[in-house]
Amino acid sequence: MEKKNLYTTHLLILLVLINLSSSLNVPAIFIFGDSVFDAGNNHFIKNCSVQADFPPYGSTFFHHPTGRFTDGRTVADFISQFIGIGLQQPYLEAQIAVMNGSSKEYPSNGLNFASAGSGVLQGTNKDWSGSNDIFNYFLPLDTPKLDPDAYVEAMVKEVTNLTDQIYKVGARRIVVFSLGPVGCVPARALLPAAPIKRCYGKMNAMVKKYNKGLESLVNDIPTRHPGAIGVYGAVYDTVQHLRAAPTRYGFSNVSSACCGDGPLGGEVQCGKEGYKICQNPQG
Template sequence: MALLSHKVGPSSSSVKALAMILCIFLPHIIAARTLSTNGTIPAVFAFGDSTLDTGNNDYITCLLKSNFPPYGRDFMGGKPTGRFSNGRVASDLIAEGFGVKKILPAYLDPNVQLQDLLTGVCFASAGSGYDPLTAESQSVLSLSNQLGLFKEYKGKINAAVGNKRTATLLSESFFIVSIGSNDLALNYFATPLRSAHYDIQAYTDFLIELASNFFQKLYALGARVIGVASLPPIGCVPAERTLGGGMERACYETANQAAILYNSKLSALIDSLNKRLPEALLMYIDIYNPLTSIIQDPAQYGFDVVDKGCCGTGTIEFGPLCNKDTRGTCNDASKYVFWDGLHPTETACKILSSAILKQVNKFF
């Protein structure tokens, strides 16, 4: 009995040995849980709109495409790929920042191989929104469609590597979601389809409800680490300046205030979902302030032009209106914040993607 009741503690030599082991290996254990450029993220997945779309619209029947010059002129090989940029877009740059790969392929690209699937693909579709009416009006992939493709993707991976490895892959991967600008810019402020029935308070509440449903469905399909981009200052993109900024083409502040209102509700939603979903790590990623900083002081970031896009007049052209016959397109897109009437240049995307990665790493 005496032997059973005796408390045996570690010897001083074993304590020293344990301390030495921890000193050697603990930093590596911690590093393995850190989202950084060390390649510990196995895959990156993107959902949303043209800010992330790497070419899915090329493979659906719609008008909103960018698979023609001058789009892609600064991309590898100088080829248009369906990205709404002169080069790479944020989803590519985020995947590269995590050390996964330089290009995040579009899921619908028929040339995608199993290894591409295992390291992540893009489901985003230019012109889409949280509001299904936004996607329907552009004949593009809604978020429901994107989730359907993700389910299809998951079935392919299950067949290739098994359910257990698929679940592990998804739980350790990074999901980036950027969507909502089209709901306001191309739907609410540009048409009466929603504005005739909702004031901006009610419409942003409607969008948040749709966002909540989407994130919960994505979680149910296995996503755990989800970065959610805020809306940018949409009133300051060239096309919105032209349409709502008056003779001076100032930022359209009504649209900016709507984005701020939505962003406050999105941040609260993410806090709520993190409490409700036991294994979730959802992150609110601020895009509004980093882009505002660039717009207010472009010279600090190496830009010369902030109120016009590089393509054509730079005041409104995007998609089919920005083509090889569009006159006036600039020679050096790196001096412009915006490539066309709505979308940032690759140079601006690099700055914004760096800001995204810095915010993400703060969670670990």
């Protein structure tokens, strides 16, 4: 499966399935999403062009590239450490180990299915995320077959289908994160119609409509799936709150990518020829 390399900054947000054996114990997490959660699955996908298995990725925590699109840990890693379980292995890596006999079974602490560049819809290489779908809607490659409202409805329908599927195989604690403000990512510099000095309003309007659909979906989970609990992560509001008062959280620049090049650092991927990196990536 080939995925086009379009991003230098990868936005929230995806879908995490948490399997709880009791109300106080979290033995495993099963993660679905894009580059925000990808722990290295793309490294095992033949001919995949969306990669993070080269420096400076991984430089500040693991001290070597792991396939994560960050200098250290992903959101999923922080969640796992917070609840006290080991980091989830990329599914494709675990699958290879089981198939070649080096491991007898899959890890007991869950698996990470996230894949950078993936999306909710089939045309975006489905792996249950969403930010890439909306970004791709604005690419000047093809005329969209659906208007924005219908496109968002199709995305919500796909996520609904996923929650149905994972419920059938035993999921009872489902956490769905909203998308962040995709119209504010530095990679919007790749879009001819996108403004540089402000966020792309049309894109964020789609994001907010999609998030509203996700929140409604989560609220319906207990009714739709008896015995299940749904939790909605309001990432959009959280990110916008941080953007409005960056210094309060230790940031001096929330407009440009720390690693990349071109306008907003959004035209050249981190680690690729010509990239630049900010002085204090951990700050």
